[in-house]
Amino acid sequence: xxxxxxxxxxxxxxxxxxxxxxxxxxxxxxxxxxxxxxxxxxxxxxxxxxxxxxxxxxxxxxxxxxxxxxxxxxxxxxxxxxxxxxxxxxxxxxxxxxxxxxxxxxxxxxxxxxxxxxxxxxxxxxxxxxxxxxxxxxxxxxxxxxxxxxxxxxxxxxxxxxxxxxxxxxxxxxxxxxxxxxxxxxxxxxxxxxxxxxxxxxxxxxxxxxxxxxxxxxxxxxxxxxxxxxxxxxxxxxxxxxxxxxxxxxxxxxxxxxxxxxxxxxxxxxxxxxxxxxxxxxxxxxxxxxxxxxxxxxxxxxxxxxxxxxxxxxxxxxxxxxxxxxxxxxxxxxxxxxxxxxxxxxxxxxxxxxxxxxxxxxxxxxxxxxxxxxxxxxxxxxxxxxxxxxxxxxxx
Amino acid sequence: xxxxxxxxxxxxxxxxxxxxxxxxxxxxxxxxxxxxxxxxxxxxxxxxxxxxxxxxxxxxxxxxxxxxxxxxxxxxxxxxxxxxxxxxxxxxxxxxxxxxxxxxxxxxxxxxxxxxxxxxxxxxxxxxxxxxxxxxxxxxxxxxxxxxxxxxxxxxxxxxxxxxxxxxxxxxxxxxxxxxxxxxxxxxxxxxxxxxxxxxxxxxxxxxxxxxxxxxxxxxxxxxxxxxxxxxxxxxxxxxxxxxxxxxxxxxxxxxxx
Numbered sequence: 001x002x003x004x005x006x007x008x009x010x011x012x013x014x015x016x017x018x019x020x021x022x023x024x025x026x027x028x029x030x031x032x033x034x035x036x037x038x039x040x041x042x043x044x045x046x047x048x049x050x051x052x053x054x055x056x057x058x059x060x061x062x063x064x065x066x067x068x069x070x071x072x073x074x075x076x077x078x079x080x081x082x083x084x085x086x087x088x089x090x091x092x093x094x095x096x097x098x099x100x101x102x103x104x105x106x107x108x109x110x111x112x113x114x115x116x117x118x119x120x121x122x123x124x125x126x127x128x129x130x131x132x133x134x135x136x137x138x139x140x141x142x143x144x145x146x147x148x149x150x151x152x153x154x155x156x157x158x159x160x161x162x163x164x165x166x167x168x169x170x171x172x173x174x175x176x177x178x179x180x181x182x183x184x185x186x187x188x189x190x191x192x193x194x195x196x197x198x199x200x201x202x203x204x205x206x207x208x209x210x211x212x213x214x215x216x217x218x219x220x221x222x223x224x225x226x227x228x229x230x231x232x233x234x235x236x237x238x239x240x241x242x243x244x245x246x247x248x249x250x251x252x253x254x255x256x257x258x259x260x261x262x263x264x265x266x267x268x269x270x271x272x273x274x275x276x277x278x279x280x281x282x283x284x285x286x287x288x289x290x291x292x293x294x295x296x297x298x299x300x301x302x303x304x305x306x307x308x309x310x311x312x313x314x315x316x317x318x319x320x321x322x323x324x325x326x327x328x329x330x331x332x333x334x335x336x337x338x339x340x341x342x343x344x345x346x347x348x349x350x351x352x353x354x355x356x357x358x359x360x361x362x363x364x365x366x367x368x369x370x371x372x373x374x375x376x377x378x379x380x381x382x383x384x385x386x387x388x389x390x391x392x393x394x395x396x
Numbered sequence: 397x398x399x400x401x402x403x404x405x406x407x408x409x410x411x412x413x414x415x416x417x418x419x420x421x422x423x424x425x426x427x428x429x430x431x432x433x434x435x436x437x438x439x440x441x442x443x444x445x446x447x448x449x450x451x452x453x454x455x456x457x458x459x460x461x462x463x464x465x466x467x468x469x470x471x472x473x474x475x476x477x478x479x480x481x482x483x484x485x486x487x488x489x490x491x492x493x494x495x496x497x498x499x500x501x502x503x504x505x506x507x508x509x510x511x512x513x514x515x516x517x518x519x520x521x522x523x524x525x526x527x528x529x530x531x532x533x534x535x536x537x538x539x540x541x542x543x544x545x546x547x548x549x550x551x552x553x554x555x556x557x558x559x560x561x562x563x564x565x566x567x568x569x570x571x572x573x574x575x576x577x578x579x580x581x582x583x584x585x586x587x588x589x590x591x592x593x594x595x596x597x598x599x600x601x602x603x604x605x606x607x608x609x610x611x612x613x614x615x616x617x618x619x620x621x622x623x624x625x626x627x628x629x630x631x632x633x634x635x636x637x638x639x640x641x642x643x644x645x646x647x648x649x650x651x652x653x654x
Contacts, residue, residue: 212522215515297462298499298558302513302565303488312512316503394503394545 048363055360061368063359064089070354072346074262085355092351093372099268099347100334100376106273107333108326111280118285129281136278141336145271149343152263158254167247169255176260178247185239192235193228200224264345268337276333283325287318319391327384331377338373348372413438413569413600414459419468421454428454429465430624438568441601443611443632446621447647452604455621456571459602460491473568489517492562496574498554500546506533506557507542510564517565525564532560536590552583556590563594570594572603606651612636620644 018024052059064086071081076094079087117129136144153172156162161171169176180186200223207218236242248258291314299309340347348369356365414436421429429451436442444452457463458470461477461484470477472487501509510529514520520528533539536556546554555575562570572591576584588610595601595614605611611618611632618635620628620643628635628644639645 212515215519215521215524217519292499294495294497294499295501298493298495298501299513300462301460301488301491301493302561303485303517304513305485305516308516312516313501 057360059361059364061364063355063361063364066359068355068358070358072351073344074265074346085359088351089348089355089368092346092348095340095345096334096337096347097376099265099272099340099345100337102269103272103276103333103337104330106269107276107280107329110273110277112284114277114281115284115288118281119288133278133281136274137282139275141272141275142339142342144275145268145339145343148270149263149267152267158250161250167245167258169248172263173254174260174263175266176248176255176258178245179259181244181246183242183244185236185242188235188239189232192231196228196231199231200227203227262345264340264343267343268340268345272333272336272339275336276329279329280326283322283329284318287322288314290321291317316391320388323384323388323391327381327388330380330384334376334380335373411438412436413473414602415469415471416455416458417469419455419458419465419470421458421463421465421467427624429458432468432626434619434626434629436600436602439598439600440616441595441614442603442617442619443615444602444604444619444621445606445608445611445647446627450621451624452621453573456573456602456604459571460488460493462493489565490567491569491571492565492567493571494555494558494562494573494575496577498546498551498558498578500554500558500561502546505543505545506549509546509557510561513561514564529560529564532563533557535563536560550583551579552586555579555587559587559590559594569600569602572601572605574604574606576605576607608636608652620647622647
C-alpha cells in the first residue's frame with residue numbers, strides 16, 4: 001500500500017483497551033473457565049470429606065481387604081463369604097466379562113445374519129428379519145431383560161422340568177446339561193485342538209498362495225473343518241477314548257451333576273443379545289447398502305460369481321462402514337450388562353452395590369465400578385480401532 | 397464356452413454375433429423397450445443414440461443381462477439369454493462393458509482391478525494375470541498408473557482403466573454405456589482415441605453415446621432410439637445427411653446445432 005493511498009483513507013481509531021483484543025479475550029476466557037473448574041472440584045472434595053468425617057465413614061480402599069461376609073450365587077473363581085470384598089468384586093468383574101463376551105459374540109452372529117437377511121431377495125427372510133429388528137430395537141433393553149427373566153422364572157420346577165433330550169433339562173433353575181467328567185487325557189485333546197487351528201490357518205494360507213500361483217481354486221472350508229475337528233478327535237481316540245458323562249439327575253428339589261447356566265445369566269444374555277443384535281443388523285444392512293450398485297454391476301459384467309462379489313467387492317467396502325458403529329454397540333452391550341442387577345445376576349454392579357451398602361464407602365465403591373467399566377470399554381475400543389485400521393481400505 | 401466356439405468359423409464376415417428378436421421390457425407400468433429387433437455382425441461397430449429415457453442404456457444392459465427382458469429373445473455369440481445362470485455367466489465372459497461412471501473398485505489398486513476377474517473367473521495365475529493387466533494398461537497408455545488407486549486418477553484415466561479392465565477378460569463384444577458422458581471435455585478425446593483403436597482392431601462394439609463425431613468416423617451403423625423403440629437404423633453417411641424419420645431429424649437438429 002502506498003503512502004498516497006493511505007492518506008486517502010480515513011481510519012477510525014478504535015479503542016486500544018486490552019479488553020477488546022480478540023487474542024487476549026480468548027486466553028482470558030480459558031483461564032477463567034479453568035479456575036472455575038478447579039474451584040468447583042476443590043469445594044466438592046472439601047464437602048465430601050467434611051461430610052464423611054461427620055458421619056464417621058472411613059475413606060480409602062482398605063475395605064477391599066476386609067472380609068465380605070456375603071455369598072454370591074454364581075462364581076467363575078472360587079469364592080465364599082470368608083473372602084474379601086476385593087475378591088467379591090473380582091467375581092463380579094468376571095461375571096460381567098463373561099456375559100458381555102458371550103453377548104458380543106452372539107449379538108454379532110445374530111446381527112450379521114439378520115442384516116444380510118434384511119437385504120436378501122428372499123421375501124420371507126427379509127420380512128422376518130425386519131420384524132425382528134423393529135420389535136427388538138424399539139423396546140427398552142430393560143424390558144428385554146425383565147421379559148426373559150420372567151419367562152425363565154415361569155418355566156416348570158425341576159420336578160416337571162422340560163427335557164428335550166436325555167439328561168438335558170430346562171427348568172426355572174436354568175438350563176442344565178451333561179458334561180464329560182474331567183480326565184487328564186483331555187489336556188492333549190485341547191493341545192490337539194490348538195494345533196488343528198494353527199494347521200487350518202496354515203492350510204488356508206497355502207491354498208491362497210497356490211491359487212495365486214496356478215489359478216486353481218481350492219475349497220478350504222471342509223478341509224479346515226476336518227483338521228480342526230479331526231485332530232482333537234484323533235487325540236481322544238489314541239488315548240483310548242475316555243468318556244464318562246456327568247449327567248444331571250434330580251435329587252430332592254434340584255439337579256446334581258452336569259453343568260448349568262443360571263436363569264439370571266440366560267435371561268440377561270438373551271435380553272442384551274436380542275436388543276444389541278437388532279442394532280447390529282441395521283448397521284450390517286446399512287454397510288451392505290452403502291456399496292454403490294455400480295460396483296456390483298461392474299463385477300457381474302466381468303462374469304464374477306455372486307459369492308466372489310460378496311467376498312471381494314461388497315464385503316471389504318461394507319466393512320469400513322460397519323466397524324466403527326459396531327464398536328459403539330459392543331460398548332453399550334457391555335454397559336447394558338449392568339442391568340443384571342435388576343434380575344439378580346451377580347455382575348459387577350450387583351456386587352459393587354452390596355459392597356457399598358455394607359461398607360458405606362459409596363465414593364470408593366462407585367469409583368471402582370466406574371474404573372472397571374472404563375477399563376473394559378477402552379480395551380474394546382482399542383481392539384476395535386486396531387481392527388478398523390486393518391479393514392479400513394486404502395483408496396489413495 | 398470353448399466347445400460352442402469351435403464349431404463356428406472365425407473371422408467370417410457377416411456372421412451374426414448379437415440377435416435381439418421382438419424384445420420388450422417393462423419397469424413396472426413403464427415400458428422401457430418396445431419390440432426391439434436388431435442384429436449385430438461380428439466385428440461391426442454400432443452406435444446407439446437418442447434422447448435420454450429412450451431405452452438405449454436399457455437395451456445394451458439387456459445384452460449382458462444386467463437387466464432381464466420380459467418378452468422376445470436375445471442370443472449372444474450363440475448363447476440364448478434365459479434365466480439359466482450358466483448361460484448368463486457364459487455370455488458375461490464374452491461381453492465386456494464400460495459404464496458411464498467407470499465403476500472401478502475403489503479399494504483395489506489399478507492393477508488389482510484388472511487382474512481380479514481373470515483370476516476369479518478364468519482361474520489365471522496371479523503372475524500371468526498381472527502381466528496381462530500391464531499389457532492392456534500399456535495399450536491404453538496408462539501403464540505408469542498401475543500401482544495407484546482409482547481415486548488418484550483423473551476421470552479420463554479412470555475410464556481408460558475401466559476399458560482395460562474389460563479387455564482383460566478378452567471379450568468378443570464390448571458394450572459402452574455413455575462412456576464419455578461423465579468426463580470433462582478435455583478428457584473425452586483420450587477415451588475416444590482408445591475406443592477408435594479398439595474398433596480398428598476389429599472388436600465388435602455397441603456404443604451408446606452422444607459423440608456424433610465418433611459415430612461418423614467409427615460406426616458401421618447408427619441406431620436412433622426414441623420412446624422405447626428403434627426409430628431408424630442407417631449407415632452414418634445416410635443417417636446424418638438424409639435421415640428418414642422426423643423424430644430423427646428433430647433429434648439431430650437439437651444436438652448438432654451449436
